[in-house]
Amino acid sequence: MSQKSDLRNRIIFTLFLLVLARLGIFIPVPGIDHDAFYASVEKNTLVNFLNIFSGGGFSTIGIFALGIVPYINSSIVMQLLTKIVPNLEKLQKEEGELGRQKITQITRYLALGWATLQSGAISIWVKPYVFNWNFAFVCESVLALTAGSMIIMWLSELITEKGIGNGASLLIFQNIVSGLPKNFTQSFFDASYSNASLKFGLFIAIFLLMIIITICVQEGTRRIKIISARQLGKSSILDPNSYLPLKLNQGGVMPIVFASASMALPSYLTQIIQNKTLLQILYLFCPNGSLYLLLYCALILFFSYFYTSIVMNPEDIAINLKKMGASIPNIRPGQATIDYLQVILNRLTFLGASFLFTVALIPFIIEKVTQIQNLRGLGATSLLILVGVAIDTAKQIQTYVISKKYDSMTK
């Protein structure tokens, strides 16, 4: 089997599935007055935020409107659960392939549940725009949306298995990218803006800057040298490839997602609460309040630490090091190693969180300075995802290129 055509086939296969996933978004769920709906949701920020991930599905309610979101959410839930529930942890760590398959299966069921709930909510939410809202409609649309999201999930698994890159990541990537042109047109070619070209130039510059920072955040790692007992004595030089990489930003997009979700809470509360003093305090934390950014910063920091403490446990690392008979040069195994790692992790997380905050801050600043709205689509979350997925996929493609090179050497 030729590796070359293998890579080509995989890429073609992936692109084909991505196109398929995209097409489904434009097949509308029946029974909805799409024009009315479109007009009304355009200004809804929550929907806009959701659109980032589901690729504009919500402004039309296509059958793939839920997209990969339920699957992603249930993966995140499972990731957290496996750290908390001992039975699941055992399943993941000790039972090998079979255990992982079981976890995947649970994740799928969770996604199914999530999709059902979400589509249920949607079918109630769109009531004002439905020609003939009744129980049959709810059933129909729940069925359509849930099935759509399951199909997307299947496509994503197909991509992971037979295509290239991680299916779920690529689908999100596609959804974000597909939103970009719309964002651009809205921002720059609106007649109300003067000297658009200047702003466009400025925007590009800032955009590049943001990408650079994002890459730093995404790829920044602290490499802690490691020596394994088996290699000890074979050569007295430290193997440069033997290191424990600790990421600057362990939590990926999660701290920002959690933080921005929490930031919506004060504005939401202002709509319910009547008490005046409370309201005043809450207004401080609303988008135009004076303490808004401070709270945002604090939340990002908090969630960064929170997430890091969940995904990265120095005690675990120390135990694993021991199991493998490995150690960090000049650091004693056991408590000393745990302490050493904890200090490093704390510093890294602080630094990473600061960077994250910077990336998250830039769109706000641009908005303030240039008056360009609708830049949220290019916020930190999207960028982090774009950069992360692009790098991972490139690395995978790289491995195919390498095997092609081996092949040419064999001939």
Add this chain to the structure above:
Amino acid sequence: MFNFLFNSSNQRKINSYAPIVKKINALEIEMQDLPDKVLRAKSVQFKSRLQNGENLDDILVEAFAVVREAGLRVLGLRVFDVQMMGAIILHQGKIAEMKTGEGKTLVATLAGYLNALSGEGVHVVTVNDYLAKRDSEWVGQIHKFLGLSVGLIQQALPKVERKLAYQCDVTYVTNSELGFDYLKDNMVLSMSEIVQNKFAFCIIDEVDSILIDEARTPLIISGPSEAPIEKYSRTKLLANILSKDVHYEVDEKARNIILTEQGTLFCEEYLSINNLYDLENPWVQYILNAIKARELFTKDVHYIIRDKEVVIVDEFTGRIMSGRRWSDGLHQAIEAKEDVVIQQENQTYASITYQNFFLLYPKLSGMTGTAKTEESELDKIYNLEVICVPTHKPLRRKEFPDLVYSNEYRKWEAIADECYDMYRVGRPTLVGTTSVEKSELLSKLLNQYKIPHSLLNAKPENVEKESDIIAQAGRQSSVTIATNMAGRGTDIILGGNPSYIAKSILVDLLIGKSSVKNNYKLQQLSPNTKISLNNILNALETDLHSVDFSMLEMEKKISIACEQVLTDDKLEIQLRKAYQMIFEEFETIFSKEREYVSQAGGLHVIGTERHESRRIDNQLRGRAGRQGDPGSSRFFLSVDDNLLRIFGGNKIADLMQALNVDNDTPMESTLLSKSLEAAQKKVEAYFYDTRKQVFEYDQVLNSQRQAIYAERRRILESSYPRDCVLQYAESTIDDIITFWLTSKENPEKFVNLNIKIKYLLNAADTFSISKDLYKDSEELKKWIIEQVRINYDLREAYLEQIKPGLIRQLEKYYLLQQIDNAWKDHLQKMGALRDSIGWRSYGQQDPLVEYKNEAFNLFIEMITHVKHTVVYAILRSRLMMKND
């Protein structure tokens, strides 16, 4: 759940073979009428038809019909229809699952013959030397009768004969010999030393054993390297003082040792050092190995001591694996523990996993009794489909449900009781144990019960008697205790195996030099037979003295005598007479016993422990009820068994508790059997995981191995390696120029190109590159290459004067030597990379992807290193020549 679907699809495939078999059957009468000569001439006809553009499938029907007839004439065996189906499956490059006693060996002959007609060699792979030899001598006759050559590879076979054997049409060989020969072929320094031909088609007997069980550990060729032996003896003493759970913890599942902090401190104090993990003076690995040797490796279970050497016992086959050693200092630690001589540590020179080795065959097939459970693995890794062939006669074996005891002592008691019962009834019994130690324990117990029995395990004194023991294992009231050795390939015939015993008597008489009088096996023979046997032997005495046969030659003579091959050797004819006499005598004794034993219920198989894989259990069960014989099997288990203890979890113990069983009553419940099977499945999945990982990672190394071996072979075959050297020189110059160009931008690291090139060319001080050339790097490169060529021509002319052809030898030698050295170092680096790459997952990177990328960098580094060293060595070799 999908059993129904599975069966039907399997059935569909089997049905699709029926028309072909029908066609073959139609030719049977026609073939019967052909004289031997015409039958033999068929092979030549087939070959020419193949050359004229027909393919193997076109001649399949006729070829199989020819082999069937040949088998009938030579061995007296007619190939059954189901065997024909098996052969078609093999020919299609799939796996045929056939039960014990269905005649797999014969099936391989059909597919082997057909594929050998294409002129490319066919390899028939068996698990051990004994089987390879038996098969080549026995069914190999069919090939010989039909005019094909048959080769046999055995462990000690010298290189010249090895090469001849590989050049035969059909070669019988064990998997390890085949693999090692491949590795060795890629380490030779001249073409004449290569023994193997191109791989074409391979039939693997006991395919699951080789492709799955053995796939966990790679084949390794290694050479000695330095080892501080005193560290092993010191850590051995240290390990004896340390106590479990205080100083260290044992992870039985992963077979691993973890030092606790207290343990670390204790060791450092004991050894009066500061840091166990010190780079300059590391101790930790020695300590871990010493504890492992003490806690996880038991004598007579994992290894035995033979001739004051620690020899590994294979857990799946129960046989010793001589020559293999545990790596990373573990073997030495065990040697220290057993107070035998500690041997040198080894450095890997070459290695390959069976997975990647067998994938080198363009067409691969196999047969076994147990493959269906591992179907998905065989399909995913080897792209081999498993098809179950129905049995010739319906299976009559009874499988009794497992009995589970609350402790091990009760279990062994119950087993002994069962043996006693069977012994009294007169049924033959085979007890399968998991280790040498356990087999001996049971043997002692049976001695107390005064039950006569034979013992088969990896101990050398028992291995010698293997074929005797198996020959008699089916006799009335015989009790045989065996390790897994009695699993695969052993055919226990009810009532006893007359041909085995007749042959073994001949071997005793002629090689063992025992006389007719004192051989205990002959005591059952009638006096008449003894007398005539004595006469034959006495007549042969003079012949034997005049020509002094070596043992091997003698064995060969006996083998020929014992089979129905045409022969005109006088000695062989006489021997055959003797053989026939003994055979017939035993045949009558045994057939009576067979009748009795069959009525009593046939062979009873007792399993004493569940193995890690269901296949091994099924192999043991499969000894009973061969070819439609009656038989039964039962497993005796206890809660203390390894499998239940390590993998079963608390579920089963809880279940026992819940059912409130007292100590004596065994449990026989389907619920329990189910959870046992679940535990086994878990273990299988666990090991499949490890194998898959080994495979995924080894695939990277495999691409590199293929690339290096291809380059090596290219050089080896080349009669003019100069081109290769010059090619290397060009890329070296490329590297130098690129390096120089990049260094130009950085004044600190600036290299003087002139000095570099002068050094490379070994030129005089006056050498200088003209200023104009610096401007255009392309021109510069061309000029330097030109200089190198001129330089090289001069050197060649000079060396040619000293000794014609010397330069070609030098080139070849340098190239091969540098490649081999670099590859050796590279393997070590890759090992280190493999060890450390797992840590990447902490940085949310996929370790496999990282491994692939890093490994490629290492590989490129190695290749560059090889090119540079070869070029420098050859271009600057003038000094060395002066010394000559």
